[in-house]
Amino acid sequence: MNLANERVKHRQFGEGQVVENTEDRITVQFGKQIGLKSFIFPDAFENFLLIDxxxxxxxxxxxxxxxIEQERxxxxxxxxxxxxxxxEQAKNPKTKHKKTTSAKRKTEK
Structure with a gap:
């Protein structure tokens, strides 16, 4: 979905214009004081952004x-x-091997 040049509103940043969007990101140009902001797409539209x-x-x-359904x-x-x-692991438990300490190995040699 190409949203370039679409007008959006953000709760905090105010009005802006979409300058770029990909499958998972959207970049919006807000006023000079705020500048460019990047958001996760489409998630940002559920909480932060509204498109005109x-x-x-x-x-x-x-x-x-x-x-959301795919993630679920x-x-x-x-x-x-x-x-x-x-x-499967419960059905086929691995056999436990006894560990020998280094001191015991030395005496065995």
Whole structure:
């Protein structure tokens, strides 16, 4: 989604204009005193930024929801994998080897 030149509002920094955006970052030019600020995209639009065009704001919200869902699925997969590994380790415990101390090794020689 190309947001270059779109007008945005920030709670603290006021009005600005998007100068660049990538899949995961957005850079906004605010007034001379504030300058350029970079934000995580689309996350910043959930808490800090509002775009002037309501339709675009809705599209950004959809992108944010998809990102959250992907992260949730990834977290779920990680949890399931960790659970499977723990279950496998419980079924096949490693045999414990006794450690010999260096003093004991010397006397054995």
């Amino acid at each position: 065009k309501l339709v675009v704001q809705h599209e950004i919200h959809k992108i944010y929801e998809q990102k 699925k990834l977290q779920q997969e990680r949890m399931e994998k960790a659970t499977r590994l723990a279950a």
